[in-house]
Amino acid sequence: MTILGIVVFVLGLLFSIAWHELGHLSTAKMFGIRVPQYMVGFGPTLFSRRRGETEYGIKAIPLGGYIRMIGMFPPGDDGKLKQRSTSPFRSMIEDARSAAYEELRPGDENRLFYTRRPWKRVIVMFAGPFMNLILAVAIFLGVLLTFGINTTTTTVSSVSKCVVAADEQSDTCPENAPPTPANAAGLLPGDEIVAYNGVAITEWDELQRLIRDGSGQVTITVERDGEQRTLTAEPIRNTVTKIDEDGQYVPGEYVTANFLGFAPASGVVQQTFPQAVDRMGQMMEDGAEALVAVPSKIPMLWDAAFNGGERAQDSPVGVVGAARVSGEIVALDIPPTQRVAIFLFVVAAFNLSLFLFNMLPLLPLDGGHIAGALWESVRRLFAKVLRRPDPGPFDVAKLMPLAYVVAGVFICFTLLVLIADVVNPVRLAG
Known part of the structure; x- marks a missing residue:
């Protein structure tokens, strides 16, 4: 089952890459740009076939893909495709420019890419990441609306017998400890809380906030054995685990707040459309924050790869790590529907990462070309307003030395993640 999970993930990876490049291909052809090649993967070609003016193929290393468009960069300042120079930086620029015209x-x-108006170039370069975003949104919504997601519910899982501060880490009742308000009120495991102090409740986050922020005696309406009952309780102040702005517990941090003394149950809950949209938005926000936080995680990643340090659960993972996790998901001893749902979430998260990563305004990423086209629009607009000559297309090729530096950083980071994924992988069970 583990091998099956890895194989299915690789297929999902190839589809995601092909889907990304299809966005570039379709919009490039729509705007009349000639595209000699559409390839999924890098390295030696395993299979290819020509249809019309484009060669479609699959390469041996499934770590990316590309389409080749004619004329990605404008000619040099002298109007030529290649300038002779002993400068290594100039050579980088002109080698890239020459490659853009070799076919x-x-x-x-x-039919050259650089001759298209900036807004058309933005569309062509944005279309690839946007395809990944579409796929991620479709999968996220599909899973949330059909399979559901493991969620903390308003059903009572257990009721504590006595009041114990969260920072004491005790499973037994100290001598003379008072009973919890939930226990004194007669709350039982299996009760579904449907209203709190007259406020209808559907989500745990809302109930938790009302409990912690309220004061005085409260009424708790529960559904038990098909009937609704109203209980009366008086929360007390106690040391409880801190929660962040998203309603998640912060391990090791405590605050003083109102306390009832029961634990909620968790279960797979099918989401409504508004709930699904809200959760999907939160996932996108978390993904963007995780991307920004990547540089800060490199020291711990290095320690995990070379010094035997602990591999954090939120550590960056590469294709190898994601494939390993996918294999573990398929081998889990849980209902098949949940395995499918979790696996699809991994594929969706991968596509969301592709979108966010490719939108960084750095060459050689799609976002770098988008930034170049937008800057060209700004230059031409200012020239028009100031009645100056048209400055012409922005020469993105002049940024190639920087692009090589960025590519080098990405390659080093990818190798570091690969080593960590092999010697000290992230595992589902920690």
């Missing part, structure tokens, strides 16, 4: 054919003069 130039008669009649292609009006």
Whole structure:
């Protein structure tokens, strides 16, 4: 089952890459740009077939893909495709410029990428990441609306017998400890809380907030054995685990708040459309924050890879790590529907990461080309307003030395993650 999970993940990875490149391909052809190649993967070609003017193929290393468009960069300042220079930086620029024209054919003069208006180039470059975003949203919504998600509910799982401060870490009742308000009120495991102090309740986060922020005697309406009953309780002040702005517990941090003394049950709950949209938005926000936090995680990742340090559960993972996790998911001893749902979440998260990563305004990423086209629009707008000559297309090729540096950083980071995924992988069970 583990091998099956890995194989299915690789297939999902290939589909995600192909789907991304399809966005670039379709919009490039729509705007009349010639595309000689559409490839999924890197390295040696395993299979290819030409359809019309484009060669479609699969390569041996499934770590990315590309389409080749004619004329990605404008000619040099002297109007030539290649300038002779001993400068290594100039050589980088002109090598990239030359590669963009190496398949130039008669009649292609009006089918070059750089000759398209900036807004068209933005669409072509944005279309790839946007396809990943569409796929991520579709999977997230589909899973949340059909399978559901493991959620903390308003059903009571257990009721504590006595009041114990959360920071005491005790499972037994100290001598002379008072009974919890929930116990004194007669709350029982299995009760579903449907209202608190007259306020209808549907989600645990809302109930938790009302309990902690309220004061005085309260009424608790529960559904028990198909009937609704109203209990009366008086919360007390106690040391409890701190929760963050998303309603998640913060381990090791405590606050003083109102306390009843029961634990909620968790279960797979099918989401309504508004709930699904809200959760999906939170996932996107978390994904963006995780991407921003990647540099701060590199020291711990290095320690985990080379010094035997602990691999954090929120540590960055690469394709190998994601494939390993996918294998573990498929091998889990849980209902098949839950395995499918969790696996689809991994694929959706991967596509969301592709979208966010590719939107970084750095070459050689799609976001770098988008930034170049937008800057060209700004330059031409200012020239028009100030009645100056059109400055012409922005020469993105001049940024290639920086692009090589960025690519080098990405490659080093990818190798570091790969080593960590092999020697000290992230596991579902920690």
